[in-house]
Amino acid sequence: MSPTARRQRIVVALTGATGAILGIKALIALRKLNIETHLIISKWAEATIKQETDYTPSNVRALADHCYSPYDLAAPIASGSFRVEGMIVVPCSMKTLSAISSGFSEDLISRAADVMLKERRKVVLVARETPLSHVHLKNMMDVTTSGGIVFPPVPAFYIRPSSMEEMVDQSVGRMLDIFDLDTGDFERWTGLNGK
Numbered sequence: 001m002s003p004t005a006r007r008q009r010i011v012v013a014l015t016g017a018t019g020a021i022l023g024i025k026a027l028i029a030l031r032k033l034n035i036e037t038h039l040i041i042s043k044w045a046e047a048t049i050k051q052e053t054d055y056t057p058s059n060v061r062a063l064a065d066h067c068y069s070p071y072d073l074a075a076p077i078a079s080g081s082f083r084v085e086g087m088i089v090v091p092c093s094m095k096t097l098s099a100i101s102s103g104f105s106e107d108l109i110s111r112a113a114d115v116m117l118k119e120r121r122k123v124v125l126v127a128r129e130t131p132l133s134h135v136h137l138k139n140m141m142d143v144t145t146s147g148g149i150v151f152p153p154v155p156a157f158y159i160r161p162s163s164m165e166e167m168v169d170q171s172v173g174r175m176l177d178i179f180d181l182d183t184g185d186f187e188r189w190t191g192l193n194g195k
Contacts, residue, residue, distance in 0.1 A: 007036040010179065011077050011087035011116070012064065013109040016044025017128035019091035020052045022153055025172045026090050027063040029183045033176075038077050038084065039064035040109050044093070070107045077112045086122030087113055088175060091153075094129050094136055100148070101139035113148075123148040124178055126171075151175055159187040 010030060014023040023045075030037050039061060041049070046057040061067045068075040076082040089096060089109065096109055100123075105111035116123040125143060127150050129136060140150045153171040161167045166186070173186040 006083070007034060009036040009038060009084040011038045011040070011084055011112050013040040013042070013087065013089045013096075013112065014045035014049070014060070015042045015089060015091060015093040015096045015109065016048050017091035017093035017096075018048065018052065019126070019128045019153060020045065020048045020055075021168055022126060022171060022175075023088075023090040024049070024053060024055055024060055024063070025168050026088060026175060027060065029172050029176060029185065030181075031063055033181055033183070035181065036066075037064040038066045038068065040068050040070050040077075040112065042070045042096075042107070042109060048091075068108055070109055072108055073105075073111055075108055075112075078108060078115065080115050080119045084116075084121065085179060086124070087116045088124045088126065089113060090124070090126035090175065091128040092125040094127070094139075097125060097127055097136070097139050097143065097150075100125065101142040101146075117143075117146050117148060120147060122178060124151050124175055125149065126151050126153055126175060128153070149178060151178070156189070158189060 049057055099110035100113040103114055105114045113123050155167040156170050170186040173183045
């Protein structure tokens with residue numbers, strides 16, 4: 001008897017850094033792609049969602065297949081035996097980056113990321129901070145050395161975005177490219193077209 005195929009799974013974590021819409025749009029895109037999502041929203045992410053968007057934390061949780069408290073270190077995603085393709089921390093605060101960089105698993109977000117790194121799965125940290133200090137850069141280097149991917153959501157001006165939504169869609173699309181998932185929601189570079 002052949003094993004039953006399962007949907008691809010991705011852990012999505014939202015932290016309190018600015019850019020909550022990036023995490024929300026990532027959840028929407030993953031839902032459209034039929035990817036099973038496992039969501040963690042930090043306490044400060046809840047505040048940022050309310051401040052920056054028209055969504056409520058409960059609206060955002062409804063976009064995911066499974067939701068966990070950031071304090072639930074007994075959640076399935078806290079174990080390497082739970083099969084998952086990877087994790088996106090979007091947006092990723094410098095506090096969370098620091099915890100992941102040092103392996104300090106004080107909450108479910110940092111523990112799940114630690115599990116991904118030890119299991120050699122993809123971990124994408126959508127770092128939201130500027131300017132960057134030496135400490136931030138060192139933490140980014142340490143995470144990269146450990147196998148993580150630091151992804152600042154830098155807009156692609158070659159698409160000549162006419163709205164914030166276009167810039168967000170392009171960033172989310174590029175994030176999901178790392179997992180070989182194509183949202184089809186953004187313009188890709190095709191050359192200078194004779195310019």
